[in-house]
Amino acid sequence: MTSFHTSADRDAALRALDAVIDPRTGQGLATAGLVQGLVIREGRAGFMLEVPAADAAAYAPVRAEAEAVLAGLPGVERAQVVLTASAPEGVTRQRKGARVSEDPKAALKPRKEVTRPAHVKRVIAVASGKGGVGKSTVSVNLACAFAGLGLRVGLLDADVYGPSAPRMMGVDGEPVFVDGKLQPLTAHGVVLMSIGFLVDEGAPMIWRGPMASSAVRQMVNDVRWGTEAEPLDLLVIDMPPGTGDIHLTLMENFAVDGVVIVSTPQEIALIDARRAAAMFRKTGATILGVIENMAFFADPSTGRPIPIFGTGGAKAEAAILGVPVLAEIPIEIALRQSGDDGKPLVATGSDSAAAKAFRAAAKALS
Template sequence: MGFMSLIPIKQLLRSSSAYCQRWGVVRAYVSVASNEKRVMGKRPSIEGVKDIIAVASGKGGVGKSTTAVNLAVALAKTCQLKVGLLDADVYGPSIPTMMKLNGKPEVSKDDLKMIPIENHGVRCMSMGFLVGKDSPIVWRGPMVMSALEKLTRGVAWGQLDILVVDMPPGTGDAQLSISQRLQLSGALIVSTPQDVALIDARRGANMFRKVEVPILGLIENMSCFKCPHCGEQSYIFGSGGARRTADEMDMEFLGEIPLEVEIRKTSDEGNPIVISAPDSEASKAYSELANKVVNKLEEFTKGEQNRPQILL
C-alpha cells in the first residue's frame, strides 16, 4: 500500500547495481510507482471551510490586524458570506479587543472542539480567549505550533465561506507552518507606503511564493491623512510606495486605506468602522477590498479548474 518504503528501494538499487555490473549495463533508470493516485492541487484542510486566506505583513505596526478585522466584517456584511476570523498571533492577540469579545469558548460535547465566539456576524477564535488579558505568553516554538494546531483544527468552525487568518508579523516558523498546514487559498499583504515597511512586505510576499501560496494582492494602509478641520491631505508615510511595489513584484494593487482617527478609535472600542461608520471613506475602502478579495478567489478557483490534473 502507498509508496515503496525506503528499505525496499535500497535493496532494489543494490540488486540493480550488481545486475548492471554483471551484464555491462552503463546506465539504468529506476521508476518508482504507487498504487495510490494523488491529484495535484491545494484544498483547504479544515472541514467545512471553503477558502482560507491570510492577512499578512513582513513587520508589525502596519495595521494588519485592523485590516483583517474590517475585511472579515465587510465580507460578512457587504458580501453576505459566512466568515470566520482566526487570530494566529499567539504572542500578541488583539482580536478579542477589536471584536469586543471576552470569556472562554465553550467546548462541544460530541467532538470536544472549541466553539468560536461570534460578534458582528463573524465567528472568532484567539489565544486571547484562553489566557488572561495581561498574561504574557512565554513559549518556545513547539508550544506555539501546538497552540496553532488547537486554534485551527481544534475548533468547530462549522460551514464557512471564508476563514480570515490574522497572521503574526514576520516570516518565521509560525508563518511557515500556517502557510503549509492550512493550505491557504491566498494571501493578502498589508503595508504602509513607508520604504521600511515595504521592504518587509516584499519579504512576506516572497515567503508565500516560496510555499506556493497565491498572492491576492497588496493593500496600502495609512495611505493619507485628511485634516478634519481644513481638509488638507498629508502623506505622512510617503505616497504611492505600495502601488510601485505591487507593480515591481507583479502583484495586484488592491487599494488604499486612509489614516483616520476613527479607525483607531473604533478598533479600540471593539466596534469596527465598517459597522460603526458604514458611509465613511475608510468603510467604503474596506468594502471594496472585500469584493476584490472575493473576485480574486473566484479567479483562482477557475484557474485551478481549467488546469489539467496531474496524477502521481
C-alpha cells in the same frame, strides 16, 4: 478573594497535578513534564498540555481531570488547560536534507499534503513583514465587510504573541468544547477564535516557538469553524508579524488560498513586506494583492491628503509583485478609536473613506 500566585502555590499546583496520571508514561502530569507554561494569577490557573497529535483524543479526559484538580485548589476560581497537539518531528523545524548552513526558508518546499479546516471553503491570510502596520485592523474590518456581503465569515487571530481580536471585536468569553470541538465566539456577524480567549494575557509570551505553533494548529483544527449544513465561506487569518514559525506552520500544513499583504507606504515597511511576500511565494501561496494602510491623512479643514508615511510606494511594490493594490486605507482617528472600542469601523455602518475602502477590497476579494 485571596490572590494565588506565590511559588508555594505553584508548587502546590504541580503537586496536585501529579495526582493526574499521564496515560502514556504512567507518571503524574508534572513529573512527566506535561505541565507547560503554568500560569497562576488572580484566581485563574491554567497551563498547556502538549501531547503528540495522534494521542490528542486520548488526552481529552486527562485535560478535564487536570482542570478539575486546578479548580479545586484554594483561591482558584477558574481553571483552564489547553490541549495542544505537538507537531510530528520536523514539521516546524528544518526539513530533512537541509544543510545547517542553508537559510531555513530557502529549504521550504511547495506545500504538499496540506489540509483544509473542516467545512471551510476558502482561507485568506492577512500578513505583513512588520508589526503595527495594521494587519489586525485590516483583518477585522475585512471580516466584517465580508459578513456585510452576506458571506459566512470566520476570523482566526493567529498572532498568539499579541492577540488583538478580543479587543478589536469587543468580545471576551470562554469558548466551550462541544462534541470534542471548540465553539468559536461570535461578534458583528463573524465567528472568531483567539488565543486571548483560551489563556491569560501574557501567558503565550513565555511559550517556545513549537508551543505557539501548536496552539495555532489547534485553533485551526480543533475549532468548529463551520458545519456540514452551514460551512464557512471564508476564513480570514490575522497573522503575526514577520516570517516565523507560525507562518511556516500555517503555510506548510494548511490550505491557505491566498495572502493579502498589508504595508504602510514607508520604505522600511515595504522592504519587510517584500520579504514576507517572497516567503509566502516560496511556500506556493498566491499573493492576492497589497493593502496600503495609513496611506494618507485627510487634512480636516481642506480634505487634502497629507502623505504622513510617504506616497506611491505600495503601488510600485504591488507592480513589482505583479499584484493589484486592493485598497488605500487612510489614517482615520475613528478607525483607531473603533479598534480600541471593540466596534470595527465597517460594522458601525460608517461611510468614511477607510470604511468604503475596506468594503471595496472585500468585494474585490469575495
